[in-house]
Amino acid sequence: MDILLIAGLWLDGSAWDEVVPELTALGHRPVPLTLPGQGDGTTSATLDDQLAAVVAAVDAAPEKPLVVGHSAASSLAWLAADARPGKVAKVALIGGFPATDGRAYADHFAIEDGAVPFPGWGPFEGADSADLDQEARHRFESAAVPVPEGVARGVVRLTDERRFDVPVVVVCPEFTPDQAKEWIAAGESPELARATHVEYVDLDSGHWPMTTRPRDLARVLAQAARA
Template identity: 80%
Template sequence: MDILLIAGLWLDASAWDDVVPELTALGHRPVPLTLPGQGDGATSATLDDQLEAVLAAVDAAHGMPMVVGHSAASTLAWLAADARPEKVAKVAMIGGFPAADGQAYADHFAVEDGVMPFPGWDPFEGPDAADLDQQSRERFASDAIPVPAAVARGVVRLTDERRFAVPVVVICPEFTPAQAKEWIATGESADLARVDRLAYVDIDSGHWPMATRPRELAGVLAEAADS
């Protein structure tokens, strides 16, 4: 199966470098995506531009792909299911829930000079970054790509209720499946509460398992694609 890999904020396709060979060895075709404004040098990209890039990859896939979104990009993966419910086999969300219709894509941190730069590690101290050593933190911060404001502040639009028939697996890194279930049950994601086939998988990592647990993450993704 083609597995489309969408990294979260401040990351480009290279975030998946250690996951790609593992998925290939497990018999899948990983397709890491570089999004407009996050790795292609553009600073004026919009959320719609990023979604168009994801949909182009869905349309070019061999058969029906699984679309994987990490963190904030869980919303992009869900937008792809909304726009192509007949073409997306499954959605996997790593460490994130999709933003609701009418919400901003990622209105989490300050925008400066038209971009949302990486805010440093203070907001992520605790379970998020517990498994990142100092060298990994420094490399992440150095390589972080500021997110265009029109992406971060872009408004999410969901229009096709057929998306609820697309199976979803929530991969739980810095939180547990039990916590994710409770959050969804208490209103954290009205959309996920309506998904017909919703599964949860635990992975023992911080918020960036592609960096700290690439082999384990590839195994989880391959199992989700195979099921």
């Protein structure tokens, strides 16, 4: 199966470099995406531009793909399911939950000169970054790409209720499946509350398991693809 890999804020397709060979060895076709404004050299990209790139990858897949969204890109993966509900086999969300219709894609951080730079580790101290050593943090900082304002402040638009029939796997890294279920039951993820098929997978790591536990993450994604 094709597995489309969408990294979260500040990351390009190289974020999956250690996951790709593991997925290939497990018999799948990983496709890491470098999106407009996310490592391709453009700075004026919008959320619509990024969604168009993801949808194009879905359309190009020889069979229905598994679409993987990490962190904020969980919303992009879900938007792809909304845009192509009949062409997406399943959505896997790593450490994130899809935004609802009418919400900004990622308005959590300050904008500087038309973009959102990596804010440093302060907002991520604790469970998010506990498993990142200094070398891993330095690599992340060196590779981080400021997110264009048009992406971060882009408004999520969901229009096709058939998205709720697309199976979802919630991969739980810095939180547990029980916590995810509690948050959804409490109304913190209205989209997943309405999804028909949701399963949860525990992955004991920080917020960036593609860096700290790439082999285990690949196995989780391969299992999701097989199921």
